[in-house]
Amino acid sequence: MDVQSVIACNNRSSKTSSHKEAQVMTAVPTSSSLLLACVLIFSACSLPSSSVGSQAVSVASLFPSSLCSSSSSDNAVNNRKSTLSVIHRFGPCNRGSSSKDRQNHAQLLRQDDERVSSIQSKLSGIAGDQSLASSNVRIPAKSGSTFAIGNYVVTIGLGNPKKDLNVLFDTGSDLTWTQCRPCAGFCYNQTDQVFDPSQSSSYANVSCSSTTCSQIRSGTSAAPGCAGSACVYGVKYGDGSFTVGLFATERLTLSPAEVIENFQFGCGQNNRGLFGRVAGLIGLGRDRISLVEQTASKYGRYFSYCLPSLSSSLGHLSFGNSGGSSAFTPMITLSDPSFYGINLVGISVGGNKLSIPQTIFSNAGTVIDSGTTITRLPQTAYKALQAAFRQGMKNYTMVPAVSPFDTCYDFSKYDEVSIPKVMFTFGGGLNVDLDPTGILYVLSRAQVCLAFAGNADDRSVGIYGNTQQKTFEVTYDVAGGRIGFGPNGCQ
Structure with a gap:
């Protein structure tokens, strides 16, 4: 086969019962038995089709529930130590979403158009020059970085003691960042408490003179700058959203059994844009500063995810084979x-x-x-x-x-x-x-x-x-x- x-x-074989019943129905060869099958499953009959290239679908199965429902991903999360639950940013499983967010398709689709334009501009090489003025930590006026809005969210732990943070995950971004106190510039509203590095024993700024600082250029929108002796990063996304702050290392917790020490991330001090109420973003791109590359020795540059069929169900994000x-x-x-x-x-x-x-x-x-x-x-x-x-x-x-x-x-x-x-x-x-x-x-x-x-x-x-x-x-x-x-x- x-x-x-x-x-x-x-x-x-994996569909819900309504899908299974629909598929059985389409296999019945005669119109009379087709009608009988429709009656037996207590649903209105679709227009008849005998084509093997068609599939019968319950219309109700296309709509999410108003309540968060478990799925087969629960087993994946429980059975794999390096696995996180994935939830839809605007679904009922996300404690930070609202019903208004879930219904605003027009805004979501406009944002999707902007992300597409950002990706296509970046790959066409027309993003323009990028620079970061270190004197006042400004973000560049032009940027080809991918638009940061995504649909799916995971919860990570950052710091020691660990603070749980709801963050987007994105294969089109490299830098992982979160908003940080004292928000020297501006912090948008988020569901979780803003991360406070002064309360973590494992936090450390990356030195401006270090090789690590000089390497962040490729995974951000701008050349690194300095705030005293500390390394400064800057990312401006395709829609005008941005994050600027200190490049640092911290303890990252994926699960109780999976802790990554000295993880390099952006501690955002000035953040504006359409990030919703999430605390930041995990970058799963291919650059050296992405989570995938930073954990290469641990997970072998191998990860997977499953996005659920509906926003009211759970998916998962796993690291390692x-x-x-x-x-x-x-x-x-x-x-x-x-x-x-x-x-x-x-x-x-x-x-x-x-x-x-x-x-x-x-x-x-x-x-x-x-x-x-x-x-x-x-x-x-x-x-x-x-x-x-x-x-x-x-x-x-x-x-x-x-x-x-x-x-x-x-x-x-x-x-x-x-x-x-x-x-x-x-x-x-x-x-x-x-x-x-x-x-x-x-x-x-x-x-x-x-x-x-x-x-x-x-x-x-x-x-x-x-x-x-x-x-x-x-x-x-x-x-x-x-x-x-x-x-x-x-x-």
């Missing part, structure tokens, strides 16, 4: 080596491979990114996906578009719908069938959209976003130069 078959089979059933594709190095590149070579819709020249994907390459919500494709590839998906959904009513989406439907009259399967093919023959929640972005029952967008042309880098990564164990074997996808990582 090939990788595609294994992943598809395992995906089908604990085995698993992932199938791999080669990792690609792009013009900015901090990003993780992946070799996308084809897309299938409804069981049929789309006629897209491979050169369309290889023109600028593709980034896999934990912080981008919606996958961005070269214009030619997106138009082919859009046309095939619309053909497969021709029996459903389209509704007006909402940026960045242009293919949306009204599901308000259905308890169950039949949607085309979407499969991505990566280098090395790796085929990945997307979860239904990785195909559709739900604004409301009356506005459910194809969860992809097209770049303005075929020359801008593509971005494989976190919506399409849902439910998979996404593995980064940085030392081995490969990225893997394993089925049933979480639900």
Whole structure:
């Protein structure tokens, strides 16, 4: 059995009961028995479809609960000593989120557009000059650093005694930082108490004259500066958000059994922007100051995560190789080596491979990114996906578009719908069938959209976003130069 078959089979076996019942229903060969199956599962019947390239989906299963629910990730967190729970920044599992945040799709999608622009600008090399004036610790006026807003949050411990902090994790950033007292410039409001280095016995500033200080340039927006003898860092993100402060070392606690001493991080004294109420960010990029590189001797530059299908469920972030059933594709190095590149070579819709020249994907390459919500494709590839998906959904009513989406439907009259399967093919023959929640972005029952967008042309880098990564164990074997996808990582 090939990788595609294994992943598809395992995906089908891992769905919730509503998904399983829907899949059984679509296998019934006659219209009369199809109707009977619909009655037996007490749901309104979807429009009939006998195509093996379609899947029946309960509309209710596309919506998160108002309460935080456990998932298969609980076992992963309990069984792996170097594993953190992952929660959605605007879901009910995050104690710092609000109902207003969860409902503000327009703002979230605008921020996603800004992140995409930031990534594409950085990879195109048009970010501009960057400098840090050490005399008054100013942030540079221009920056190509990736927009810092992400969707997923983990809790880490910092200091001795340990203080728990809610932070974003981001494969598109390198520096780990948190807000620090005394907030000599400005600190935005956060849920946790702001970290106070004076209360930790393990905190130490990095010297301005040290080699470590001189090395932070590549993982931040600016050359290091000095505040007395202390090393100063500065990061300005693509949306104008920034953090400036002291570059320091501290004890980092991932779990009771996993403590990293002398971890290098940014102790932010002046921080502004759209960071929500999180305390900071963990950088999982490829630069020397990222968490991945700083723990290379401990975890072998190996980490994985699973993003849950719904914002009301839990996922996980793990460090080190604990085995698993992932199938791999080669990792690609792009013009900015901090990003993780992946070799996308084809897309299938409804069981049929789309006629897209491979050169369309290889023109600028593709980034896999934990912080981008919606996958961005070269214009030619997106138009082919859009046309095939619309053909497969021709029996459903389209509704007006909402940026960045242009293919949306009204599901308000259905308890169950039949949607085309979407499969991505990566280098090395790796085929990945997307979860239904990785195909559709739900604004409301009356506005459910194809969860992809097209770049303005075929020359801008593509971005494989976190919506399409849902439910998979996404593995980064940085030392081995490969990225893997394993089925049933979480639900």
